[in-house]
Amino acid sequence: MTQWQTESNEWADRHRRSLTTRHTYEDVLTDREFELLVEACSELPEPRRFQARFICLIAGRLGLRAGEIAHFDTNWLDWDRKLVRIPKSEPCACGYCHRQAAQEASHNETLSVQDALASRWHPKTIASARAIPFDLSLRVELCIERFSDRYSSFPHSRTTVNRRVQEAAEQAALSGRVYPHCLRATAASYHAYKGVAPVPLQALMGWSDLATAQKYIRISGTATADAVRQVHY
Incomplete structure (x- = not known):
């Protein structure tokens, strides 16, 4: 077998795996689904209600991972600059x-x-130690303020993070798969659609590879649409 045939077969194998492997971005929530999820949190009993809302907002809008949420500490908050600083x-x-x-x-x-x-x-990677602005929306900012009034750190385990999201998803009667990492992908998609460029998006999400940010921007179609508009208008 020639080297070309070997490389061709390897490419074919990778392509077949990519077609059968489910990717997180396939589970991204629409804006409507995300709003239904956040709304459903209010139907849960306290303190699960507030915890679920906090998780959904900082995962679905700020892009925090489940492990980052489970270890969230109010010492991470830079109130002057409105940043969540995830430590190394x-x-x-x-x-x-x-x-x-x-x-x-x-x-x-x-x-x-x-x-x-x-x-x-x-955090998961070196790139994951990052600063995330939390004043992107008043709703997120107020939720973080309420969290700091109640807790000094997230009071439960990573398993609870998963459970709270599942409880909210069941309450919202969402048909698709909803889990913390799909909320992180939802945040990436949300910012890509808003027009955040690849490098800032990579830094915001804490990705090691710029290609991941480019993938979300490509999926959103924002960069393509902007380029076309610049030519025609």
């Missing part, structure tokens, strides 16, 4: 972080669980 790492001994530290230690003989915990919690 932060001490944490929650069950999730302990399990992750134990897994890291099991794959590294020179690393103890305690040493692994010393660098926990940390």
